Amino acid sequence: MTSLNVALKADLEQRKAQSLYRYRKITQGPQGPFIQVDNKKLLGFCSNDYLGLANHPTVRTAFIQGANQYGVGSGAAHLVTGHTQAHHDLEEALAKFVNRPRALLFSTGYMANIGVINALLGRQDLVIEDRLNHASLIDGGRFSGAEFKRYLHGDDSALKKILESRIYQRKLVVTDGVFSMDGDIAPLAALSTVVEQHDAWLMVDDAHGLGVLGDQGRGTLEYLKLNEAQVPILIGTLGKALGTFGAFVAGEEALIETLIQQARTYIYTTAPPSAVATATLASLQLTQSESWRRERLIFLIQHFRKGATQLGLKLMDSMTPIQPLLVGSSEKALQISQSLLKQGIFITPIRPPTVPQGTARLRITLTANHTEEQVNQLLDSLARII
The missing domain is CATH 3.40.640.10 (Type I PLP-dependent aspartate aminotransferase-like (Major domain))
Structure with missing residues (x-):
């Protein structure tokens, strides 16, 4: 019988070959628009801290x-x-x-x-x-x-x-x-x-x-x-x-x-x-x-969607802080995420089995603590990459 270690290593290598391998990022500080990840200060758009209360x-x-x-x-x-x-x-x-x-x-x-x-x-x-x-x-x-x-x-x-x-x-x-x-x-x-x-x-x-x-x-x-x-x-x-x-x-x-x-x-x-x-x-x-937090969030969602539409980006139909950018292949989603990382923006790629095959995406999320300028920075970076 194949040893446990050999069998598991083979499965892991297959995941890597399919661009489905998941890596943990180590953060060194609190949640916020900017987040310290692996000792780098990055502008983050993948937190569920929608109202910006995690570090209030x-x-x-x-x-x-x-x-x-x-x-x-x-x-x-x-x-x-x-x-x-x-x-x-x-x-x-x-x-x-x-x-x-x-x-x-x-x-x-x-x-x-x-x-x-x-x-x-x-x-x-x-x-x-x-x-x-x-x-x-x-x-x-x-x-x-x-x-x-x-x-x-x-x-x-x-x-x-x-x-x-x-x-x-x-x-x-x-x-x-x-x-x-x-x-x-x-x-x-x-x-x-x-x-x-x-x-x-x-x-x-x-x-x-x-x-x-x-x-x-x-x-x-x-x-x-x-x-x-x-x-x-x-x-x-x-x-x-x-x-x-x-x-x-x-x-x-x-x-x-x-x-x-x-x-x-x-x-x-x-x-x-x-x-x-x-x-x-x-x-x-x-x-x-503090109802202004929801009001600001609505404004940022609308602002992002308007800018993404002008760029011809393929967003899914959402009026919530979750703004998925549909990419398709896992490999492409991973590539875009890595390119954004080089520009100082942190968005993790979402791939199968979390989503169905062929629907890999960047799950962009907005929070009340983001600024209009930061959203524009994200749009500018996406325009250069996609």
């Missing part, structure tokens, strides 16, 4: 105060001794923010998605997901033991056909609110109508909409004017627009209590540090009080 002084101060009060580690799972007043206060604030009775903190978005789907479904049930859903949602569906099906991206008629195919005990439809690699918004109104007609439940992961979309930054549901009855299960992450770490599930009392009793990714893991909760509470308050 108020958030940093709240983190330090939380560490001083609660220490660094939480010491145990939420159901043992790890659930502090800081966690509880944040859950209540998040629930109020998204207009839900309850919210429940999870350590990561990945754990939240897997935990919810597995807690709600079993072998007699059906889970249906958008074909372009985030990997955590896909894995949650696969791990649940329920029958797992996928519908064409954003296609409510395809979803309807699947729901009509046979009878199941429970049916859960799962979608991203904003798709992380395309930047487009799910047609949630149409999906919710189909779900209601077929006695199913709708779950939305709004990782990339929360804090960004809606007049108050409450996310995709606020932007589309949808209520809890239409979307009973809402997932939000804290490491994107809110600038910290972790995730939450929001919904009715019965949903949250069920997750506390049955979600294995909640029960069997150490609670996140309380200092993260105190920092997140501060960033949540800034998200609500």
